[in-house]
Amino acid sequence: MGSLAFAILAVLLVASALTVVVHPNPVKSAMALVVALFLLAVTFVLLEAHMIAALQVIVYAGAIMVLFLFVIMLLSLERENPEAQPHPPTGLRVVAWMGGGVLAAELCWLLVRQPLPPPAQAAADYGSAQAVARSLYTDFLLPFELTSILLLVAVVGAVILAQRRRP
Amino acid sequence: MLDQYVGVLLTFALGAVIVGGMVSGSMLLGMRRRQHYAVKDEVFECGNAPSGPARGRFSVHFYLVAILFIVFDVEVVFMYPWALVFRALGVPGLIEMVIFIAVLAIGLAYAWRRGALAWY
């Protein structure tokens, strides 16, 4: 039952990821990425990482992709004239698809020949919000405080990038 | 643990069916004699002719709002697990979070002073 759910999920995820890369319309590409990130959150749920799944939707699919859409719309990256857009040469496309196919085949071959070792036995409340919280604020305190510095740098950088040129 | 999500899955499926049916309702039930004359297909601008495609550029301020939203959303996301185990952490936990909020308050104050939060 779990494998069937994972198989369906994997097919949908790969399909939406391919749509992101292949579709000519940037807005539809971005929406396909939203779907892909949402399906990724569902994968986390299947792995019993409930907290990370919810946070994935809140931060990635709910905040970062909104930024992507804003940028696409602000820069009006859509076509004025779809025929006038330069197409990559056909040879390059063939090489790109072949490269991706070769990589996928290699990964499948590796995993079939040498399956990953079974994971260690997890605690009973693994993945729940309390478990994540407990380990984050005791074992990983320093990275947590450093994250605040990182976010401060992001704020300062964004403000400087977008500031009005005061005459 | 995963049987909590059966309800979510059912809600998604049922919700998609109901909402999809509702949104496509007038596509299916509405008038079919679709006459496409030029004026009907124009966008509505209070009677003026359409002033051009909707592909103009917008103020970069919206981009700034989106970036600030991401940063503060990540901050709030860090505060959710902290709020859960807060009672177990005691005073050291409070001090850790005060440091975190203080650093981000500096960021907010900087954005405020620089006029990033002003809209005129």
Added chain:
Amino acid sequence: MPAVWLDLGIAAAKTLLVLLMVLNLSAILLWVERKGSALIQDRIGANRANILGGLLPFNLGIVNTLIADPIKMFTKEDVVPAGADKVLHFLGPFLAVFPVVVTFAAIPFGDVLVIGDRTIDLQVAGLNVGILYVLAMSSLAVYGVVLGGWASNSRWALLGAIRGSAQMISYEIAMGLALIGAIMTFGTLDLQEIARAQGAHVLGVIPAWGILYQPLGFLIFLVAGVAETKRVPFDLPEGESELISGYFTEYSGSKQAAFMLSDFAEIVVVSGLATTLFFGGWQVPFLGREGWNLPGGVTLAMPHLAVVALQLVSFTVKVFALCCLQILVRWSLPRYRYDQLMDLGWKRLLPLALVNVLVTGLVIVLAS
């Protein structure tokens, strides 16, 4: 019948019940808004609908709103403006309504229902990250606005959409921060646990509802919630006298009905969440699972179904009262200007919510 199918059937029944309740409550709120606004503005409101072409000698405004309007909306022609993308034109209203409607899966509407030897938890999905699920779905509702404006191929619709989404994301932070105080007070993200924890009584008499512990949090949450739903006084993206209909100008028929439904469904969701976190959810003061436990030690046993019915009624009444409060606010206040709106979100609610979190933390640490 194997147990799995029975479980699935019960879950499906609960899901159907909750979804239909949200949709019906939204429809009823539409009528309440029309009549309520008429009352506030000292006029009569919609009261004309001929039944069977004048065959019956009375008119009923409620027939107008709840039956004639939906039929009209569904049978109108679906006009897609030239140059608009058909897929995105469909996806806009879908993504505006769908995340809002599925949010209710995590909100409990009763305690437990015991039938025979089965104990059914009256909540569609007992997630242990319930609050995060609700916030995640609310953050997906931004896409409906953004796509709605973009797919219209109209400059003014896009302006309304960008403004609207900037407003929604600004107030999402304040909303999340206001909930942090409530999470600290109750120590769990599971909404059913939070509702159950509010069954205690302070000093034996006052019900320990969330608003007693987090009054500022409730205020911030309510203001941020009303701003999220883009209702007056925060309805500049819709801008009824400025941008015609803002981001949903180019939608007709049932797609426009979907956007309006999303407006009322969001009111219901904000009220439902506020009820569960700050007003005790389905709790009736002094009512336990077995019956009444009045102060002074008096106990009155009540049949289980009566207790469940009382809890359901209590939940509905509280949600409805908060919805009416939001409708009242809409018709009493003028509209905020856009820079005032963003000021409120970033410069006032955000620092206030941070102060609320710190004060709550201090109080909890000092009290223990």
